[in-house]
Amino acid sequence: MNFSTNSSFLYVLAVCVIIFVLAQSVYFLVRAYRRGKAIGMETAVLKKTVLSTAVFTIAPAISILLGVVTLSKFLGIPLPWIRMSVIGAITYELPAATSTANALGISLSETITDPKVYSAIAWVMTLGILPSIVLPPILMKRIQGGVIKIKNKDSKWGDIFMTAMFLGMISAFLGMVFADVRKGLAGFIPIFVLLVSALIMCICGLLIKKCKMKWLETYALSISMVGAMIFAVLITPLIV
Amino acid sequence: MKNSMDYREYMEKTDRVGKIWIWTALVVVLMVPVAICVYYHAWPSGQAVLKGLIGVAPIYWTVGVIEVITYTPMLGTGGTYLAFVTGNLTSIKAPSALNAMENADVKPGSEEGEVISTMAIATSSIVTTLVIALGVIGLSALAPILDSPVLAPAFDNILPALFGGLAVVYVSKNWKISLAPLIFMVVLFLLVPSLAGSVGVLVPVGVLVALGAARIMYKKGWL
Incomplete structure (x- = not known):
């Protein structure tokens, strides 16, 4: 064969x-x-x-x-x-x-x-990659049971608990952006990209709130991400 | 009360069908190398597979365990069963679920959150699969463009581009809870830059710091 x-x-x-x-x-x-x-x-x-x-x-x-x-x-x-x-x-x-x-x-x-x-x-x-597919069905009840328990015991803390989990995840990725700063200006590119993405998101937020452009909500994250990626393409040749 | 019973029934059914799908997915995933070996009469030596596996399994199995424990409460039951089959959790599935729940103004862990999270993960799975399929069909034309050094910085920086926008929404709304994990992570990566390669392992560390700080502030009545 x-x-x-x-x-x-x-x-x-x-x-x-x-x-x-x-x-x-x-x-x-x-x-x-x-x-x-x-x-x-x-x-x-x-x-x-x-x-x-x-x-x-x-x-x-x-x-x-x-x-x-x-x-x-x-x-x-x-x-x-x-x-x-x-x-x-x-x-x-x-x-x-x-x-x-x-x-x-x-x-x-x-x-x-x-x-x-x-x-x-x-x-x-x-x-x-097997653990990613084998473990969810095995651990699901235990994990979701734990979440329900926390929520039932104190619903306000339950909400804070979920928010804190997301913020912990976001923090890890935000922190990672600072890993290359010792490499000089080129190491700052991810930080600049992050800031531009954040800035575009702020502008979108302002347009949604002040100019009542509610439809923009649907695309705000996409616009900030793609805008920051375009910025990366433009800025990288100037720095590296 | 009836509604909560309905919800429980719905979740139990979701768990049941989710299990059927994910165990089937396991068979499908395992059938790929089996089919290759059978069709080409090319069973590799166990030693070769073991040696290859030793190079990657310790870290990726650890990350796999951590991801299941960390992401399951965030993504909900249906979302988890789907997201762990379709993959790309950090770059697509978790952010899209988070963004969708935020836009729809529903809380993770609620029934509405479960619906929105599952729909977001399913939609992103379908779109990702279709984009890859279309890309594969037109790969000969697309490869030189995608592979061009001009576009490389865009894809190299996809995570900061994504998390910058996402952070504005989440951090601005919950800045008190954000402070401790953010400072911790920035300092950690400044001190030990090599950790960037194992950010998957650090997600639960960030989660624990955020939960610890949030608990203290909650107890003190600051939240």
Whole structure:
């Protein structure tokens, strides 16, 4: 059997996985929408959620596509396509492929031709992310039970608890932006990008409140993110 | 009371169907390497897989455990079952759920929060999958553009670009709770820059600092 990292068999495999992911997503979307309607939530709010999220997702999704491009140079297209559509993230998939290639003494500078190397990489990529898929069903009841307990005991603290969790997460990513400041001015680029994003969001907020541009709420996060990304493209050549 | 019973029933059903989907997803995910091995008669040596796994599993399994514990309360039951199958939690799923709940003015952990979070995660999963699929179809035309050094800074800075805007909304509304974790994280990354590579492990640290500080302020009546 001739092996190719871009064989039609691998594409068929990829399409099957993609259909599964889409089916699960559509199922949960329809189910949540129906529940929202059943408990009296406004259709406009539900529709706005879909539209706003869809617009916001496009830019990060393109960055994931970039991950597929990176990995496709040595793994072909189907496997990175599968991996980046299910659980994957480039921050994991690339080290997983590199680690396996190193273990086998293979260079990842060119496309893999040995099916055994390819399957070893596929296994490492898959086994490495297993906890993310195995643990939610095992721990769900315990974790959600704990949250309900906290909320029932003191609902005000319950709300603060959830807000604090989100802020803890946001803080970790905001702090990370400062990691490269010792590298000189180039290390400040992420901070500048962060500030520009924050500034655009402030302007959007002002327009929403002062100019009654309520529709902007749907796109504010997307606009600030894409605006800051464009700023990064413009400022980086001037600094680096 | 009837409504709360309905809610409990809905959540129990969500948990049941969520479990069916995620266990099926596990089979689907595992079938990929199995199918490759069977079709090409190319079972790798256990040693090769083990060696490769040793390089990544200790850190990624740890991050996996931490992510499940940290994100489950934030994303809700339906959202969690979906987000952990479709992945990209920090760059897409958690921010989109957070932003959607904020825009819809609903609280995480409430029934409305569960609905909005699940819808946001489902929508972003569908859009991400479609963008990647369309991108794959047109990859030969798109690759040179996406791969161009001119655009590289945009994608290198996607997290600061995303979290800058998100922070304005959240931090400005809850600045008292934000102070302690923000200062802690900025100082930590200034002192130990190499930690940037393991930010996933630091998310729960930020969460614990935020929860500790919030609890103290709440007890003192400052919130």
